[in-house]
Each structure stands twice: as C-alpha cells, then as structure tokens.
Amino acid sequence: MDQHLTVKEATKLTGKSESTIKRLIHVITADAAHEDRNSIHPTHDELERLRDAGEPYVWKIDRMLLLKRYPQEPQAEEGIDRTDETNAAAISESQLVDFLRERLVSQEDQIQTFKTQLDRKDGQIDNLNERMRETNILMKELQQKLAIAAPAEPSTPIDSEPATNSSSNTSEMQPSTIGKHLPTFAGLFRSKK
Numbered sequence: 001m002d003q004h005l006t007v008k009e010a011t012k013l014t015g016k017s018e019s020t021i022k023r024l025i026h027v028i029t030a031d032a033a034h035e036d037r038n039s040i041h042p043t044h045d046e047l048e049r050l051r052d053a054g055e056p057y058v059w060k061i062d063r064m065l066l067l068k069r070y071p072q073e074p075q076a077e078e079g080i081d082r083t084d085e086t087n088a089a090a091i092s093e094s095q096l097v098d099f100l101r102e103r104l105v106s107q108e109d110q111i112q113t114f115k116t117q118l119d120r121k122d123g124q125i126d127n128l129n130e131r132m133r134e135t136n137i138l139m140k141e142l143q144q145k146l147a148i149a150a151p152a153e154p155s156t157p158i159d160s161e162p163a164t165n166s167s168s169n170t171s172e173m174q175p176s177t178i179g180k181h182l183p184t185f186a187g188l189f190r191s192k193k
Contacts, residue, residue, distance in 0.1 A: 004060035
C-alpha cells in the first residue's frame with residue numbers, strides 16, 4: 001500500500017480542510033532543506049523538471065507526516081467531546097430561542113408604535129385637507145364679493161392740449177362745460193372774474 005496520499009485522501013484521513021493540507025505542503029516545499037521535504041512528492045528536483053516541461057503534477061504527502069502533524073483522537077474521547085458539544089449546542093439553541101423571542105417582542109412593539117404614528121399622521125392629513133377645502137370655499141366667496149361690475153358707459157379721455165380760444169370764449173362757457181375741458185388742478189387755481 002502506498003504511504004503517500006493525495007490532498008483529498010489526506011483530508012479524509014485527518015479531517016482537515018484541503019486548504020489546511022495545501023498550506024502544510026506549501027510551508028514544507030518552500031524550503032528545499034526542510035526536514036520533512038522528503039515526505040512530499042514530487043521531490044524538489046522532480047518538481048523543477050515538471051515545471052520547466054510545463055507538465056501537470058499532483059502533490060502527495062506521506063501518511064506518517066500527516067499523522068504526526070494532525071494526530072487522530074481516540075474514539076472514546078471523541079464520544080465524550082460530542083456529548084459536551086451537544087450539550088453546549090442545546091444550551092446555545094435555548095439561548096438563541098430566548099434571544100429571538102425577545103427580539104420578536106421588541107419588533108412587534110416597534111410595529112405597534114409605527115402604526116400609532118401612522119394613524120396620527122393620517123388624522124393630521126385629513127385635518128389639513130379639510131382646512132384647504134374651507135380655504136378654497138372662503139377664497140371663492142371673497143372673489144365673488146370683490147368682483148367688479150363692468151362700467152356702464154365708457155370713460156372719455158381728457159384732452160391735455162392747452163385751449164387756443166380767446167379769453168372771451170372761455171368766459172362765455174357755462175360752468176358745466178368748464179369742468180369737462182379743464183384739468184382738475186387748473187380748476188382749483190383759476191382766478192375768478
């Protein structure tokens with residue numbers, strides 16, 4: 001039987017992961033003078049030849065080196081450890097369940113608080129909508145009250161040109177026509193004859 005195992009076989013024997021076995025191989029093969037270098041195939045010279053030729057290679061590690069580095073525990077101790085682990089797992093599961101229950105209660109309280117806040121906000125929105133409706137009604141009534149009726153007759157523009165008639169013509173004018181032709185300020189400051 002071959003004493004050298006592939007990485008997959010080594011993981012089955014030791015119970016360690018492939019990365020752990022590969023890390024061990026890398027540490028040992030990095031130093032050509034390492035004391036355990038002969039326990040790993042391909043050897044240093046074979047490895048260089050395979051790399052230069054571009055050929056693939058498979059790491060193989062000696063069974064005795066694996067057992068020396070990662071000793072197997074006896075079956076009896078393993079049974080004791082498993083019951084301890086089972087007890088610890090049961091305790092941690094009950095703690096986890098308690099923690100999750102507390103968390104659930106806390107989140108239900110938060111949800112209830114959020115529902116209450118949403119109800120308040122809905123009430124505030126309803127109140128604001130009612131106020132806006134009232135404001136619109138008041139604005140409509142105000143606009144109707146302030147609506148200006150169209151003038152009955154169009155206004156006539158006043159001629160700002162100075163009068164060219166002589167003073168005799170002005171004195172002959174009747175008072176009702178004077179106001180129509182003279183600007184407002186001129187009527188205040190004109191001299192009486």
